[in-house]
Structures are given as structure tokens and as C-alpha cells.
Amino acid sequence: MRIGSGFDVHAFGEGDHVMLGGVRVPHGRGVVAHSDGDVVIHALCDAIFGALALGDIGRHFPPTDARWRDADSRQFLRHAAVLMARHGYTLGNADVTVIGEAPKVGPHAQAMRENLAADLDSEIGRISVKATTTEKLGFCGRGEGIAAQACVLLERA
Ligand SMILES: Nc1ccn([C@@H]2O[C@H](COP(=O)(O)O)[C@@H](O)[C@H]2O)c(=O)n1
Numbered sequence: 001m002r003i004g005s006g007f008d009v010h011a012f013g014e015g016d017h018v019m020l021g022g023v024r025v026p027h028g029r030g031v032v033a034h035s036d037g038d039v040v041i042h043a044l045c046d047a048i049f050g051a052l053a054l055g056d057i058g059r060h061f062p063p064t065d066a067r068w069r070d071a072d073s074r075q076f077l078r079h080a081a082v083l084m085a086r087h088g089y090t091l092g093n094a095d096v097t098v099i100g101e102a103p104k105v106g107p108h109a110q111a112m113r114e115n116l117a118a119d120l121d122s123e124i125g126r127i128s129v130k131a132t133t134t135e136k137l138g139f140c141g142r143g144e145g146i147a148a149q150a151c152v153l154l155e156r157a
């Protein structure tokens with residue numbers, strides 16, 4: 001078994017939605033990012049790369065590479081799934097927490113879990129997406145950005 005953790009933050013900027021777990025969530029702001037700025041998927045990718053001791057998302061998809069400009073982050077997750085399988089592992093479970101006052105994640109959590117399960121070739125029951133505010137404290141609390149943290153357990157295939 002292998003365990004991994006990931007964390008990602010993006011600042012809010014211009015726009016009218018935020019991508020979270022591959023779901024387009026309406027919001028009064030967008031995020032500033034090279035890709036689509038999906039903090040759920042970026043944190044989850046980093047957890048998987050960490051569990052495999054394969055570095056981080058920036059090593060696999062450099063933010064200096066024009067190929068990843070405005071990229072759909074689900075392709076990053078599918079690549080992490082390929083590496084996981086290639087190294088002889090399957091997903092035991094994943095637990096993701098979105099940190100921010102808004103947008104509210106609850107109404108979209110099921111759709112996010114479905115996307116993540118599909119991209120990881122896993123079962124929805126192995127994937128958790130939840131959220132918390134920071135009680136208006138800090139940069140998330142002031143609505144300056146959004147964060148996510150993820151933990152994964154990988155099992156031998
Ligand atoms: N972006 C968010 C933040 C929170 N939630 C839901 O609200 C509950 C209460 O949050 P607290 O930080 O006050 O504990 C939380 O447990 C989530 O169910 C959310 O959906 N989206």
C-alpha cells in the first residue's frame with residue numbers, strides 16, 4: 001500500500017465559473033491559472049504522484065508548457081491513473097476537501113465524484129469530495145481564492 005497527499009490553491013480572478021472535479025460550477029469569479037485551474041483535480045493528481053514518489057503535477061505538466069494553457073485538468077488525472085496502473089497500483093480510496101466560502105460544493109459533489117471515478121477507472125464509493133469554509137478567516141475566508149487538499153491510499157493491483 002502507498003499513501004499520498006496533495007494540496008492546491010488558485011486565486012480568484014475574472015470569470016463566471018470555477019472548474020471543480022471537472023464540474024463547471026457557476027461563480028461570480030473565475031480562477032487565475034495556466035490550465036483550467038481545477039484545484040480538486042490538481043490536489044488529487046499531486047496525492048497520486050506523491051504516493052508513487054513521482055514528483056508533482058508541475059513536473060508532469062510544466063506551467064511553462066503552452067500545451068497546458070487552458071487545459072482540461074481531467075487529462076492530468078487520467079495520466080495519473082495510467083501511471084498508477086503502470087506502477088502496479090489501483091485506487092484504494094481518495095478523500096478530497098475543498099476549502100473556501102464559495103462556491104458551495106455540496107450540490108455538485110456527486111457529479112465531481114462521478115467524474116473522478118471515471119477518470120481513475122474506480123468506483124464512486126472509493127471517492128469522497130467534501131468542503132469546508134475557514135469561517136471567513138485567511139485568504140479563503142476573504143474570498144481571495146479557493147484551495148483543495150487530497151489524500152489517497154493506493155493498493156497493489
Ligand atoms: N465551499 C463550501 C463550504 C462549505 N460547504 C458545506 O457547508 C458545511 C459547513 O461548512 P463550515 O465550514 O461552516 O463547517 C460544510 O460541512 C459543507 O457541507 C460547501 O458545500 N461548500
Ligand SMILES: C[C@@]1(CO)OP(=O)(O)OP(=O)(O)OC[C@H]1O
Binds near residue numbers: 033037042057064
Ligand atoms: C496545472 C499546471 C499546468 O501547467 O498549471 P496551473 O493550472 O497553473 O495549476 P497549478 O496548480 O499551479 O499546477 C501547475 C501546473 O502543473
